Amino acid sequence: MRQHRQVRHRTTATIMATAAALTATVSATTTATAAPADRCSQAAPARADNPYTTTHTALDAAPLRMGPYGECYRLQTYPAGTRIEVRCFIVNEYGNTWSYVPGAGWIWDGHLSGNGSPHRCIV
Structure with a gap:
């Protein structure tokens, strides 16, 4: 019975670690794809500093x-x-x-x- 609990405990720990890793991966991926949209309001370069045409x-x-x-x-x-x-x-x-x-x-x-x-x- 004791051995059965240890196996279940290790399995639960493995599942929790995997879930945490997946959550971090999804969060990082979401942040990476959303980041460029945050910069879509890029300010116009000032004509005084950029007089070229x-x-x-x-x-x-x-x-x-x-x-x-x-x-x-x-x-x-x-x-x-x-x-x-x-x-x-x-x-x-x-x-x-x-x-x-x-x-x-x-x-x-x-x-x-x-x-x-x-x-x-x-x-």
């Missing part, structure tokens, strides 16, 4: 987003061939560059001729 062409359908992440709200989409004026670029957490369209939002440089603005934003 370059014009590029949309290589394909190019979504303009509220922030520099694909998860950010899409404000509009420029059709391929549209000329788009940009000010400067930033690099997001994934290593992707995004150019700022003055007064409008952010566009992923992969959608732009010349890979977007050559000027890094001063923020």
